[in-house]
Amino acid sequence: DARVTQTPRHKVTEMGQEVTMRCQPILGHNTVFWYRQTMMQGLELLAYFRNRAPLDDSGMPKDRFSAEMPDATLATLKIQPSEPRDSAVYFCASGRAAGTGLYEQYFGPGTRLTVT
C-alpha cells in the first residue's frame, strides 16, 4: 500500500530555532507539493516540484523558508528562524505528471508544528 510519509508527525520548538520537515513521496511520483494548513488561512500551497525542479514557490516566505529535493525520494521544508506564526500543519503531497497534466495528488499525514 504505497503512501506518502512525513517526519516528524509533531514538532514543538522555540522561536528562533531551525525546523526541518521531511517527506518521502510515493515511489514513481515525479511531482511533490508542500501545503500549509492554518485556521485563519486554510490550506494553501507553499511550493511544488516537478522532477526535483522547483516550479512554484510563490506561496513561501523566502526570507525564512526553503524547500528542496535532494533526490527523488526525499523532499525537505526548512524554516530558519521559526516564528510563532509558523505554527500550522504542513502537508506534503505527491503525484505523477503525465500527458496533459497531473492526475491525482496523494497527501501525507502532515507535520503539526508548534512554535512557542
Added chain:
Amino acid sequence: AQTVTQSQPEMSVQEAETVTLSCTYDTSESDYYLFWYKQPPSRQMILVIRQEAYKQQNATENRFSVNFQKAAKSFSLKISDSQLGDAAMYFCAYRRFQGAQKLVFGQGTRLTINP
C-alpha cells in the same frame, strides 16, 4: 486567480439520511478539475471524488455523488445513507487542467453525523 468558496462552515445530518455540501468557484478557464477531499480528526486528507469539467456526467463513488453545474460554477457533494465514519471536514478544491497543478481549496465544511 481561481477561488473556491464553501458557504457552510458547519453541517449536521442524522445517521442514514442524505446531506448536501455546497461549493462554488470562480475561474475564467474552460477546462479544469474539481475535487472533494475529506479530512477526519486524524488530519489525513482523503480524496472522495473527482470531476473533470469537460465531462457532463456527474461523478459518483458509492454513496458520494456530485452535482456539477458548470455554467453556475457550482459543485456540490451529496452523501447518501450517512454513516458515523463520514464525520469530518470536507474541502472542495479546484485544479487547472494544464499549467500550474496546485490545488486551490475552499475553507471547508465540518460535517457532524448524529446517531
